[in-house]
Amino acid sequence: MINQIISKSTKIKPDEFRAVILSFAFILSILASYYIIRAVRDGLASDWTDTELSTVWTVTFFISFLVVSFYSYICSKVNFKYLVPGIYGFFSLTFFCAYALLKINPESELIRQAFYIWVSVFSLLNISVFWSFMADIFNKEQAKRLFGFIAAGSSLGAIIGPVITLIFVERVGSETLILVSSSMLFIPLTIAVLLGKATASKETSDQGTNDAAMGGHFWDGFTEFLKPPILKNLLFGIGMFIVIYTGMSTFVYFAIKNILTDIDQDSRTQIWAFIDLAVNILAVFTAMFGTARLTKRFGLTVTLPLVPSIIVLGMLILAISPILWVVVGLQVVRRAGEYSITKPAREMLFTTLDREARFKGKSVIDVVVYRAGDIIWAWIFTGLTQVLGLTLGGVAAIGSAVAVVWAYLGFRLGKHFDAE
Template sequence: MSVLRHIFNISNDEWRPVVASFFYFFFLMSSYFILRPVRDEMGIQAGVDNMQWLFTGTFVAMLLIVPVFGYLMRKFSREKLIPGIYVFFSLNILAFYFLFSFFSSPLISAIFFIWLSVFNLFVISIFWSFNSEIFTTDQAQRLYGPIAAGGSSGAIFGPIITSTLSEQIGVTNLLLISASFLILATFFLIQLMKYAEGQPERRIIAPIQGSVWEGLRLVAKSQYLRHIGLFILLYTSISTFLYFEQAHIVSEAFSASEDRTSYFGFRDLLVNTSTLVLQFFVTERLLRKAGIIFCLMLVPLVASLGFLSLGVNQSVMVLLIVQVLYRSLNFSVQRPSREVLFTKVSIQEKYNAKNFIDTALYRGGDAISGWLFAMIASVISSLQVISFLVIPLSLTWAMIGFRLGKFFNARSINLDKNEKHDVITKKSA
């Protein structure tokens, strides 16, 4: 245990919440990644020239969900609402199981694509919101790497389940396994809540006040949150351009549906394996030693080099290398860094503002950049030229990451001073 404590920099009293959070994320991501290869193939079957409609549908679905979530946050305590949301999504998966068992149509496939895109962002946003409530900034910088590794482990385990059992039990029956894993994630969420109950300063009982669009209001009035929102908007735009280029390159390279699905599974395996190694052994050291500014700028700079490479060579091998580097560094370095940013905000901002940024704003960026890609592609038929055009956007993203890191450091200093002042004042009283 002392060796593990030295490697992962985890104290004795932190093991229980870290293990609970690890397995919470593990089963959450396993549930999602069992279904992700199916979603990617459904997107291609709908037509690579029509994917912007799927992204737009996802954005509209997010706009409908955000005020509902805001309303529920006002009416229910988080200890009841958050497990209830996971149970609700489990029932959704069972509903799709029955639909796929008795019906087969492009409409159901499109609905599933949109639903899974909503499910992915929504449940993961809630996961990180809750963790930002449990752990302090110092703990987040040390522990988010190993915790995020739980998600990467699940992201490896899920595709293994899909590739191993899809032919034996059929794709439809995989939904039952996915629903079971989501219930297991809920179990470990409850264990993490029990830990929080023993921390009086981190009680999670009271509902969060505010309007149903409180997240939008909070983002609009805070310069710090606006920069986070812009950072996310640029991230999702760059990712969408890469996703669309992937769809075109893969559809031209592989004519058979099975070959495309196999490629997506192999890609996910490489990404998630490399991410897992980085999260266990690199994330914590980069966050604490290189600093938040470096971590926020790293992936945008890698994206710039990636699009430069795709501008020179549009082969599947180059695409695979770019995707593995981009996504593994995003999951292992940028995502934990982004979540550390929310340890320095209020409870309302942790849930309402963060959920708005992670869902509606995120998918809004998807939809806008999806239509932008389609418009550019209608004028410029060369994907290589489009790749070169994305490079300035990636460099802008890096500069926003630099500014956001400066804001975080300044906010951390100010909040730490205020906390020390409060302690001194209480002692004086």
Template structure:
């Protein structure tokens, strides 16, 4: 027998079936270009936040929450009236125009703090909508059995983009300036939209089975706030919302410390962007290694709960360490561990919690939790952190409170892991009995 070709061996290695390779390549490009552009701008955003004043960050977090509330119904209105294959190109095109407008603003008024503040809020809203929409496109094009085989492979494009973006930002910020980085990111976003458009056309030529193929050609419909009622009715979803609030709160406490320490140690704005970019590079490298070699094996052997508990406990220990040794090197270690762990462990664990929920709640309730609840937690914790900084002469007080929040975060994660495992068993029992697990309300 002839030896299998290199293409066949690669297809077998990555579990890609005949005819799927072009679509997988398009999905990889969709995520790679999107995340490269976004992570290239993340250090710019952090620099803008520091430039506006560390004591003003709580206002930026509040403005981001308000902008999220305003953006949800606008996006819902668009999705209810536009064919689903056109939602992403139109939305990304609008965002690309925004980036070019910001680039022009930075060129004409480079030292205007308000330009930086508006950009900070805009990018914080942009990342939520753009990433969610990219996943919606993949869910429309690929059938369920394909998603199980291919989604993780295509998500590798996001991790690679998260690694390439900070490197590009660090190398190019000096020759191009912040305005140049924004213009380059706009071009990458247009490229991501082009990849998504090609992917949609591939889906038209290779339609999904009848039970999923029709939905891809329909508008999303419904209200973007419909998930709020489901969260209030379901203790399980309420637990996920509490988990997200505590996650956002601990992240905000560390984020404020990051802004304060970077502003103290690196007064030059270009140097600040380079420091933020270097941190992002280390984080993404560790996240990719963990995702590829550890996350799946940990989940298979120990369950979802471990993914939800391990990082919060590490963060709690990091807060205590930072309170006792408040130096920049310690902070970098804690921040890198927190962010790499969140990308590689916590986020996959959070997404797995929804696998035991009805389809409607996977979209509506999840959207509400990931946007309104998350940004609301950001806003409230931002004001709490600022109040502690004003009332307490010892900055370690906020760090001890952060450690307590992280312990509560771990406790909620432990409970959610057990609830997810219980629901999984109930679903399997219902399947064995031939009944519908999701026939009753969640």
């Protein structure tokens, strides 16, 4: 009965139900694990100055570059059926080691900063690996129907993780939560093995065999991303789409931070908590019941530029009325739209690529390019406000122009996908 209700409301076919539910549980568990450990990570940052934190962010970018290069090398050498389970097993082991080191020497700034950096790398790579795996399992037609529902698992995980933290942090302490997060990663490890044994059928056979490594070199992900002709390179186009997305994220985040300057700490916490709750509730229902219908009816030509187009309007409203609840509303719509519509639609693009591009090239985009975008836009925002002296309204006006480019790029990427 439950299977029939879910299948009817979410466009899942009976023979896909098991794989979809496993995929839903997969991303739910990795997001819950991450959100538990993220709270511990972010708590450490309050002990550092702005300069120290900026330095940590910069180091994170270079570490991300090295990790993605090593990951690409592993993709080339490791039997594919061991690759995805091995990634989550590896991160589980490293978090257990971090727990042990912090218990032995909790005051070491080197260990604390290394932990912060490693969690930041994990936050992007683990999601990238998951969606690479999904694009390898499901074909293009299935992705349009199923990725929205699967993505709803990430929003549920983003709710469950903080709830676990709130319930247990005073009882067991922050360090023990690292151990909880580490243990939870055995759930996606197990699911990856199950999905690897019985995956949904694909129309094409470009995913290759699970009983061999991909081959190639550690730099293949970077060469895939920069392969000429660059203007016709889908990976490069997706990368630029993400760079502009990080710009919108940075602009709105900094805007909220600056508006909250004169508000007391407890009120700030309440506002951020309200944003997280509103985002995840809205994202869950949109992803489960709206995204598949949107992509099936209008295609990615409409779906991908939809949220960027809304952000154009939101930025213009913010430019005219730069007040707290306008920017909070913009943040809720932006994040919920990203999690429930834009991200699953963006991940559908990878179903048209081969396995090497999905795993090697995608990790470059999701981790290295993403972190580079963070740094670039943070300094651009700082330059606009601190050097040029622009107000929030002026920055929002510039942001709206950038969002127009974002929407156009989404339209072009969506048109390419629909034409395939």
